[in-house]
Amino acid sequence: MRASLIQIAVSEDESVDSRRERAAALVREQAGSADLVVLPELWTTGAFAYEQFGAEAEPLRGPTYEAMAGAAADAGVWLHAGSVPERDAEGALYNTSLVFSPSGELAASYRKIHRFGFDKGEAVLMGAGRELVTVRLPSTTLGLATCYDLRFPELFRGLVDGGAEVLVIPAGWPERRRGHWTLLARARAVENQAFVLACGTAGEHAGVPQAGHSIVVDPWGEVLGEAGAGEEVLRVSFDAGKVGVTREQFPALKDRVLGVEAPRR
Numbered sequence: 001m002r003a004s005l006i007q008i009a010v011s012e013d014e015s016v017d018s019r020r021e022r023a024a025a026l027v028r029e030q031a032g033s034a035d036l037v038v039l040p041e042l043w044t045t046g047a048f049a050y051e052q053f054g055a056e057a058e059p060l061r062g063p064t065y066e067a068m069a070g071a072a073a074d075a076g077v078w079l080h081a082g083s084v085p086e087r088d089a090e091g092a093l094y095n096t097s098l099v100f101s102p103s104g105e106l107a108a109s110y111r112k113i114h115r116f117g118f119d120k121g122e123a124v125l126m127g128a129g130r131e132l133v134t135v136r137l138p139s140t141t142l143g144l145a146t147c148y149d150l151r152f153p154e155l156f157r158g159l160v161d162g163g164a165e166v167l168v169i170p171a172g173w174p175e176r177r178r179g180h181w182t183l184l185a186r187a188r189a190v191e192n193q194a195f196v197l198a199c200g201t202a203g204e205h206a207g208v209p210q211a212g213h214s215i216v217v218d219p220w221g222e223v224l225g226e227a228g229a230g231e232e233v234l235r236v237s238f239d240a241g242k243v244g245v246t247r248e249q250f251p252a253l254k255d256r257v258l259g260v261e262a263p264r265r
């Protein structure tokens, strides 16, 4: 599997239309050198540009969907197009990821389950997803999560129980918590004996410098590739079969003990 993680820079100096065109061009450039291409979270607006969510929200099959479906088909790649601020038919907002097949068909969408911001921002502006999503590819199964979801290990166990071997995590992670980003990406890989492909944004928006440092980790916790802080395409090749081998040789997942009693108070 050849993966390209497009760590696009998100700044207020560029219009959403321009960034959408640039992202589509970057996806097309991966033709012939990638099987799977990944974009970050909310790259049209920026994950911290809360006031833009409503203004730039789109229906699921909106302008970003159209641009990304076309780019996936032109490049002939599986495309995790990151997430968009989705507005549903009732007017509610969601942070929704889109995955396209190499023919440009929508293979899956995932509404972010854990919303960031505590009592403000995304946590109050957007609705919470309720469904875990996996995507079957010819050679492996993807499990979908978004940014702040990375902090919630039980979500990933659910994805693994659903067959996930490659955990794909678009993000808009801030520089000030970069240490958590790399630590949690490796932890999710080790504990789930799965590949982690975590794609962040570069640049700065809404006064929040972004960490960049997109990262690919193997099921043993080894970092196969890590981007720098700026705009970059991180290209990594890996053998998805390593998941099965690791789970067989070190079968820790089989030793899970479920349903233990809570401590007495």
Ligand SMILES: NC(=O)CCC(=O)C(=O)O
Residues within 6 Å of the ligand: 041, 047, 115, 116, 146, 147, 148, 149, 151, 171, 172, 173, 174, 177, 180
């Ligand atoms: N967009 C996000 O989910 C940000 C998450 C974050 O900053 C953190 O978990 O720390």
